[in-house]
Amino acid sequence: MASFWAKEVPATIIIAALLVWIMPMMIGTYTLTVLVIYGMLGFSLGLIWGFGGILCFGQAAFFGLGAYTYAIAAINIGDSTIPMLLAVLVPAAFAALLGAMMFYGRLTDVYLGVITLVVTLILFKFISSTAGPEYVIGKARLGGFNGIPGFQTLNVPGRPNDYIYGDPYFYFCAVLLLIVYLLVSWLLKSSFGRVAVGIRENEVRVALMGYDVSARKTVLFSVGAAVAGLAGALFANWGEIVTPNLFSLGQSAEIIIWCIVGGLGTRIGPIVGAAGLAYLKFLLGQQSMIDNTLLTGIILVLFVLFLPKGLVPAIVSLWRISFGQRRRVPRHGARRLRSRSAGHG
Amino acid sequence: MAEIVLETAGLTMRFGGVVASDNVDFKLRAGELRCLIGPNGAGKSTFFKCITGLLTPTSGQVFMRGHETTGWSPHQVAALGVGIKTQVPNLMDGLDVFENIWMAARRFLPMQDAMRKASEVIERLALGPIARTELGRLAHGERQRVELGLVVAGDPWLVLLDEPAAGMSADDVERMSGIIREMTRTAAVVIVEHDMQFIRSIASTVTVFHQGAVLMEDHVDRVMADPTVRNVYLGKKA
Ligand SMILES: Nc1ncnc2c1ncn2[C@@H]1O[C@H](COP(=O)(O)OP(=O)(O)OP(=O)(O)O)[C@@H](O)[C@H]1O
Ligand SMILES: [Mg+2]
Numbered sequence: 001m002a003s004f005w006a007k008e009v010p011a012t013i014i015i016a017a018l019l020v021w022i023m024p025m026m027i028g029t030y031t032l033t034v035l036v037i038y039g040m041l042g043f044s045l046g047l048i049w050g051f052g053g054i055l056c057f058g059q060a061a062f063f064g065l066g067a068y069t070y071a072i073a074a075i076n077i078g079d080s081t082i083p084m085l086l087a088v089l090v091p092a093a094f095a096a097l098l099g100a101m102m103f104y105g106r107l108t109d110v111y112l113g114v115i116t117l118v119v120t121l122i123l124f125k126f127i128s129s130t131a132g133p134e135y136v137i138g139k140a141r142l143g144g145f146n147g148i149p150g151f152q153t154l155n156v157p158g159r160p161n162d163y164i165y166g167d168p169y170f171y172f173c174a175v176l177l178l179i180v181y182l183l184v185s186w187l188l189k190s191s192f193g194r195v196a197v198g199i200r201e202n203e204v205r206v207a208l209m210g211y212d213v214s215a216r217k218t219v220l221f222s223v224g225a226a227v228a229g230l231a232g233a234l235f236a237n238w239g240e241i242v243t244p245n246l247f248s249l250g251q252s253a254e255i256i257i258w259c260i261v262g263g264l265g266t267r268i269g270p271i272v273g274a275a276g277l278a279y280l281k282f283l284l285g286q287q288s289m290i291d292n293t294l295l296t297g298i299i300l301v302l303f304v305l306f307l308p309k310g311l312v313p314a315i316v317s318l319w320r321i322s323f324g325q326r327r328r329v330p331r332h333g334a335r336r337l338r339s340r341s342a343g344h345g
Numbered sequence: 346m347a348e349i350v351l352e353t354a355g356l357t358m359r360f361g362g363v364v365a366s367d368n369v370d371f372k373l374r375a376g377e378l379r380c381l382i383g384p385n386g387a388g389k390s391t392f393f394k395c396i397t398g399l400l401t402p403t404s405g406q407v408f409m410r411g412h413e414t415t416g417w418s419p420h421q422v423a424a425l426g427v428g429i430k431t432q433v434p435n436l437m438d439g440l441d442v443f444e445n446i447w448m449a450a451r452r453f454l455p456m457q458d459a460m461r462k463a464s465e466v467i468e469r470l471a472l473g474p475i476a477r478t479e480l481g482r483l484a485h486g487e488r489q490r491v492e493l494g495l496v497v498a499g500d501p502w503l504v505l506l507d508e509p510a511a512g513m514s515a516d517d518v519e520r521m522s523g524i525i526r527e528m529t530r531t532a533a534v535v536i537v538e539h540d541m542q543f544i545r546s547i548a549s550t551v552t553v554f555h556q557g558a559v560l561m562e563d564h565v566d567r568v569m570a571d572p573t574v575r576n577v578y579l580g581k582k583a
Contacts, residue, residue: 191451198448201437208397208435209499210423210452 004189009182016178020171029170031282033238036173038278039271040180040231042258046270047184048224049259051193053200054217055109058116059255061123062091062225064246066232068127071242074151076138080237081157087233088226095225099218106214117249124247147243154237173234177271180227185267187223196220257296261303263310272312347375348410350503350533351396356405358391358557365391366402367557375502378529380544380565381537383554384577389537390432392554393507397429398422409503424452428501430492432508432537438481442472442491445480449498466498470524486517493524504534510543522546541569553577 023032045059066087073083098119102112131144140148154169156162164172187193198206199213207213236242245251254277262273277296284292307314351373358366365388373379381389394400396407398419406415414422423429437445443463450462467476470490480488489509496504509525510518518540525547528534538544544551544565551568553560555577561568568574 191456194444195448195451198437198440198444201439202435204399204419204431205435205437205495206448207418207420208423208429208431209449209495210420212420 004186008185012182012185013178016174016181020174024167024170027279029167031279033170033173034235035275035278036170036177037231037234037238038258038274040173040177040234041228041255042262042270042274043177043181043184043267044224044227044231045255046259046262046264046267047227048220049256050264050266050270051188051200052196052217052220052224053203054221054224055113055256056116056221056224057113057249057252057256058120059224059228060247060249060251061116061120062095062228063232063235063251063255064123064127064242064244065091065094065225066229067236067242067246068148068232069229070233070236071148071151072137072140072142074153075140075148078152079158079160080152080154083152084154084230084233087236088230091229091232092222092226096218096222099221100214103214103217103221117252120247120249120252124244124249127244127247145244147241149241151236151240153240169237173238176230176234180230181267181271184223184227188267192216192219254296257300259310261299261310263312263314266310266312266316269310269312273310276311347377349373349408350375350410351535352408353392353396354406354408356392356395356407357403358388358395358400359403364557366395368405369557369559371552371559373503373533373535375533376529378525378534378547378549379536380547380549380551381535381554382539382544382551382568383560387554388557389554390507391557393431393505393535393537396422397427397431397505399431423499426453426499426502428496428499428504428532430496430506430509432511434488434492436480436488436492436495439479441477441479442483442494443467443476445491446472446494446498449495453499462498466494470494470497471520486513489513490517490520493521497524497528500531502532504528504532506534507537508539509536510538510540518543518546 027035041059041063044062045056048054048056069090070083070087073086074080077083098115102115107115127142128145130142131146133141135142135144140151142148152160154164154172156164188196195206195211195216199211199216203213232246235246255274258273258277259270260273261277262271263269277299281292281296284290284295303310349372351371353369353371356366356369356371357364367388369392371392381392383389391400395402398414398417398421401416406413408414409422409425409427412425414425419429437448446466447459447463450466451459454462467473470493472487472491472494475483475487480491483491489511493506493509496506506525510521513521522543525534525536548565550562551565552562553568553574560577561571561574563571
């Protein structure tokens with residue numbers, strides 16, 4: 001823990017500051033903002049999947065829920081401060097309920113995948129079907145497939161007319177991502193985080209030690225949803241409209257691909273994967289030669305075949321081989337019983 | 346007589362038509378060391394799983410130190426202070442030895458005390474040289490020893506070990522009996538074991554399982570001399 005505060009936190013802040021300074025020289029801040037937001041979304045799944053072993057096919061549901069909560073609350077409240085908080089709390093509470101149901105029901109991983117997928121589908125279908133005038137929450141019309149436009153965007157707390165947009169909004173998002181990153185890093189260093197990794201490694205063992213695995217998974221799942229919800233609110237502010245597409249399965253699948261490509265079981269991997277692939281998609285969006293979805297698919301297949309641990313772990317081991325001291329072989333005669341697969345097992 | 350720390354009454358577990366545990370009445374007193382033996386498929390592991398909450402018995406009851414624990418989940422049973430090793434090794438393969446043992450200790454101790462406890466257990470089980478090695482890279486005997494370390498780290502008053510010596514070298518088995526003898530100073534211990542040499546070396550009361558039911562219960566020497574038990578082990582009709 002001591003080295004975390006003394007070394008890792010300052011180092012992370014310095015690197016983040018450098019990136020925030022350099023990146024806008026290469027990519028416009030409007031695009032960068034959404035890359036940061038996707039980075040946060042990828043990070044949210046990277047947390048629960050990479051460190052808790054919970055593969056959620058519906059991370060987009062929490063993203064969309066955060067965005068919609070923000071939009072609806074912003075229309076009703078005006079000032080953006082409370083809507084931002086609600087956009088974190090509502091998905092977290094929803095995930096806590098859903099998680100408790102799944103984890104206390106001792107569902108196997110497959111059913112977990114199916115249920116999160118189905119929940120996403122239901123939300124998507126439901127929100128898409130709310131075009132009628134009877135679907136209102138306070139002053140906000142849900143608007144069906146057209147979504148909700150024209151809500152109050154981010155403002156300085158207490159001053160609804162001082163909007164935060166453009167470059168400052170990029171810095172705001174970047175700083176939030178940094179804060180979330182540091183908080184999650186701290187969580188993972190704490191006993192809770194270490195036990196979560198234990199659960200990923202062997203759930204039965206952790207239960208046999210006397211830990212309430214279901215409760216812990218529920219909490220972690222809910223934390224992941226909170227981060228995804230925050231990303232959703234930031235996205236709503238960036239796009240100034242929310243639509244049911246936020247909940248789409250395509251979106252959920254993309255988040256999973258970001259994590260695989262970036263590197264599961266690392267903190268930075270899913271962020272890099274998300275920002276990288278989203279940027280690629282943005283570049284490809286400007287031409288019509290290659291189909292976007294096809295390319296994402298090809299990238300996924302290539303990674304699974306040639307870099308199954310993902311980009312970041314591959315770079316780290318390359319770095320170790322080139323510059324680091326060789327890691328000592330543990331002991332002669334120690335058999336390698338199991339090859340570590342992407343830190344997940 | 347010492348207090349009864351573990352008791353089952355009419356414990357029965359059915360899998361479809363198979364009666365894997367058949368009306369088992371079992372009593373264990375504080376400080377006791379008990380071995381469970383029986384041929385393959387006799388229902389020893391099933392009995393264990395019903396006690397530890399990994400299975401919910403079809404009927405019957407389980408009591409631990411006055412709590413009725415029937416139907417409890419494994420973490421609740423473990424939280425009472427019961428140390429459990431399953432027949433199939435259950436370890437966190439991607440984590441190192443220290444982290445594995447620390448986590449077991451952390452359940453019952455604050456952060457710093459858990460670190461101290463883990464170091465202590467590692468020293469006691471002579472795991473020092475491999476303390477920072479991932480479990481997945483260890484040899485079978487070492488893994489068994491680490492799993493015993495996980496059990497010890499929780500300072501249990503009841504220890505349930507399903508085949509702790511399976512697949513171990515003679516040296517490892519020797520060390521294992523030492524550790525188990527030490528455990529009995531603070532805990533009641535139940536061990537499922539096939540290795541007769543091992544059972545003799547820790548000289549204890551033996552409960553023989555056969556087709557899910559308790560066949561007999563006595564000191565190891567008398568059990569081994571018993572013709573019925575011999576027949577069961579040789580696979581003849583008893
Ligand atoms: N989950 C299960 N489903 C169906 N049958 C089972 C299940 N678990 C155990 N059995 C059956 O119950 C019986 C008892 O099995 P158990 O594993 O308890 O035996 P054991 O005494 O531990 O044997 P071994 O010495 O081989 O470990 C066996 O006939 C086995 O096939
Ligand atoms: Mg067995």
